Amino acid sequence: MNAAPNDPHAPGRGNTLESVRRNNLSRVLSLVHRLGPSSRSELTRHTGLNRSTIAALVAELSAAGLVSESVPGTQGQVGRPSPVVRADAACVAFAVNPELDAITVGLVRMNGEVVSRVRREVSRVPSVDDAVRLAAESIDTLRREHPEAPDWQIAGVGVAVPGLVRSRDGLVRLAPHLGWRDAPVAERMAEATGLAAYAANDASLGAQAEQLFGAGRGHDDFIYLNGGASGIGGGVVANGAPLGGLNGFAGEFGHNLVTAPHGPSSPTTGGTLEEEVSRARLLAMLGLDGADPEEFASALRASDDARVHAEIRRELDILSVALRNAINVLNPERVVLGGFLAALAECDPAHLERQVGAQTLAASWEGVSIVSAELGSDLLLIGAAELPFSAVIGDPAGFARRAEARTGGSDRALIPAIMDQRAAHARADGTAAVDEQKGTSDD
Template sequence: MTLSGSLRPISAGVGNSNDQTRRHNLSTILTMLHHGGAQTRAQLTRLSGLNRSTIAALVAELAELGLAYETEPSDSGLVGRPSPIVHANEKIAAITINPDVDAITIGLVGLGGELHKRIRFETASVPSVRETINVVTAVIAGMRAELDTQYRVVGVGMAIPGLVNGRDGTVRLAPHLGWQDVQVAEPFSAALGYPVRIANDAGLATLAESLFGAGRGVQDLVYLNGSASGIGGGVLVGGSMLRGAQGYAAELGHTLVNSAGIRCHCGKIGCLETEVNLGRLLAVLGREGLGPDELDAVLAGALAPDARAEVDRQLDVLALAIGNFISVFNPQVFILGGSLGALYEANPERLRAAVAANAVGTLGEDVRIERAQLRSRLLTVGAAEIVFAGLLGDPAAASPLVE
């Protein structure tokens, strides 16, 4: 599932020297700093296509707005005055929320994708919207002094495992959470006192990994994520997110892989997320729940024969689905996140060989299969992007920083 609603292009583009495009140029420079990390003025000049004096003026305005700052470079031994290093201000931050069937994760992310804090609150049962609001409100209250004195919070981003309408802030259907046709953005905004934006979790993960992880610089990729809520996906085609007519494209977890399988939450039989399933894996491991990093450690250890057989079975089914997706989308890179990343790490050679055998012709041999680099930070960083989108699109609209 990809993002619904309107997001600005994920790349910074190039600058324009016309006076009427000053706001565009500010957006270009701040986006370069946010997605590309700290850079010298000379690098910004080269990458943007603007001249040095224009870059100096833009950097000065971003600094006045509190969105960027400069530091002196270390002594490089070069003759002449070295170019100052420009940074996106990591203290400009977004609060992020990711509700799932077994936990609610709250994060704090600064410009540049800087993860300041990530709190995973495990729940005894599947949380309702009201229960999620209560948990998040309590966690934010505990952070209030820190938020008010050290950061400038510009909004809240929510990563939801389901069909999301980002334009009106409603969840159409999150079957594993039991949220259906419910307004989410407004009640969260009223409780927290910040503007709230929501989007599908897998779409946000695709965005984050394409900007900060294994998909950086890749124009065509498929991302597949596994969690307690099932499997979600996202597809980047020619550098643009695949959205579909209603914004709900790439529901890859509901691809048929076993016509004799079990019934899925969606009502169909044999969906991918029922066959490659975290719950089934935890059951054979004798565990009720594991955090993202804990699953890695368990699968990397010695496994009982029945656990190893289940890992291999799920890898084979996953390879069948990936082979089909490669044949349909012809991506450069296929990225696996969440529990699917841990499953892949358990036996990457088996998965790669099976994918090559299941794809049409030699297509499977040419695709790079990788694990998401952001790992447990993925949804937190992704949810922050929908908050930062407006700021990156028009930095001039930001209120100047008051010391």
């Protein structure tokens, strides 16, 4: 169910005053999510809204359980400090990453913190049924392990799939290494968990996670390549926004030809980046059946086998061709490598940079840096969680109303009334509808 639910209260519907209020709620929550803890005065400056409007909007978001406020210490400070607004720790999402050898499920907060995870190893490539069942069981496990679970505001479930995933509905068109084709993963996950569920390509989600919380933060133009058990994928951020393409398939760097194909042409013919730069080949040379990212990187660094060193050099040379092509076409300011590609590059980063620089147009290479992803093994879980969080950020008021409807009567039952009361108060001040149009500010 990647598309937002059909909510009559969604932004853009109804009267102008209500639409502006709901859009402003989204703007404020988006800023807190993107910038981290922010004072009310900072939110006033970023939005152009005045202080009383920001106070009313923050109160609504707090009543919905999406943000919390605290007053910083006043020692050595003149005047009353502005309250600091941060994502509420009780606002969480579940993240799922199916791979060839395991299904990993994480509990993630809106600030990008992975609270805990469950990794279920599998003895054979998981089917869609296997993945959904194991993910649902793991979500139940996480809920039982956390006594505070009844107080959670659950945004939903996000699934990071190593394959082509249609953005509008979470249909997996093709995940070749998993053997999934035209699989309604988001729909199946929603049915199994009773939660809003979304799915997207894993590497594209990794790029989004790095943009918000990692090596892409502060960079508007970068490309991200991720290497995992299922191959190599990627994501592109251009002018500060994800580049998805018509159906969300953009960034499939792993299927780009980097050498002449070895046989009849097909989408998975040898000669592609993910056929030539191979985690499985390196694992076999290291004598490992499998390894998590940290174990793989450690084994690669520690090896004194000349054959392993030669393979590392060969794969870096092939990777440099793919990076050359991407840099010449997209002109990024940064290349971020994740998964086993980061471990590979860290074996000889100077060699990789020399190779890329020697092959790339000088003007395109100028100012480009090649760095490792910063989020480590949390990367894809954080990225997957961004799917449900993005839906909440797009319509916080709608999320609050749906949450109240699901609970059918708890402390959250007061949310709509509180939110409407706050909105009425703001309108009485004459600020709720006109601030966005006029850009007024008390600061």
